[in-house]
Amino acid sequence: MAKTDVLTLAILGILETSPLHGYQIRKQLGGELGPFRALSYGSLYPALKRMVGEGLIGADAPEESTRGSRRSKISYRLTDAGKARLHEELANAGTSSWEDDAFDVRFSMFDRTDSVTRLRILEGRRTRLAQRLEDAGLNLRRVRERQDGYTAELHRHGLETVEREVEWLDRLIDEERSALGGKPSSAGADN
Amino acid sequence: MAKTDVLTLAILGILETSPLHGYQIRKQLGGELGPFRALSYGSLYPALKRMVGEGLIGADAPEESTRGSRRSKISYRLTDAGKARLHEELANAGTSSWEDDAFDVRFSMFDRTDSVTRLRILEGRRTRLAQRLEDAGLNLRRVRERQDGYTAELHRHGLETVEREVEWLDRLIDEERSALGGKPSSAGADN
DNA sequence: TTCGTCATGTAATGGGTTACATGATTAC
């Protein structure tokens, strides 16, 4: 199975709804708070080019006609191969750790993801965060020992942020579970 | 003024307290939740080498003696030039946007930073986050329009996280201000 | 004696940004 990097996935996702120019893609990606808040054209255009080469997307340059040399707007759209890849990814969504970067992108496509996969993604993320929390907890003693109040405060705030995200995930997981018809399960108990 | 990247700054900061091996540096940096949670040796050792070349740190290999070919533990310590650079950075701390990456590292050295600089760093960070919040707010309407509940929820959670960090900063800023003897100022009012 | 951890390093590669270069279109 071909591997799909996060940017590719995000582009596939954003183009599924409708064809867009590179410029528009960037704007829409920039709207999210996520990893592509400030994606540069130096990343975007080469990526689009590559994806065209791989057959995932098609580039529609409107009317090269009347031999105007003017390089003009190009509309990118998903090809069938692109759709196939996207749906493969949508059904797939590993629990592997690289998924951490992709979480936002995956989440933003939840409306096109089946609920079992959604649950898998949410739980994967939760597990990784809980692990991080645990690792950080082991350092807490050490941090307190070298007492520097500011460092401790930074650490505390970091932990708090992650804890809150775990709570958020727990809420979402519960919602997914009950929507799935199951009993809510004792989420949040193992923390 | 020579520019100092975040990693260099972090290393300078961690070596000020006491000399350490590369391995120990990595462990200590890994303890934080910040940018170097999982710094690789492939980054660390070349950086140390470079810093030795720049004269910022010195490498003490214990007793190359008795011509044993054994490459052994190397202790890195700050040179006078390294101390000078660190203090320069400590007093300096811009409000420029690259500072965003460096925030955690700067903060972790607050016990060695004067309170005016601390305030400048905290306010700089707050301003940049508030800006981000504002930008994201403009997109809120658009996000709501394309209604997808999950995307909206992701957005909402992102905003909430940033808002909380702003509140945290406000608290710290107030504390710094009152420690400075000033009146607390109406922090938080311009949000 | 073997496993885990301490310890140092290089080469290949990846994935991004910055700076640069160009030009069309729209609004004032």
Next chain:
DNA sequence: GTAATCATGTAACCCATTACATGACGAA
């Protein structure tokens, strides 16, 4: 006419990771 924004692209660079290679030391 001129400024802002839309729009596309390349080249140079930066900084990090991964995979690899090596080896010491202590404990079971």
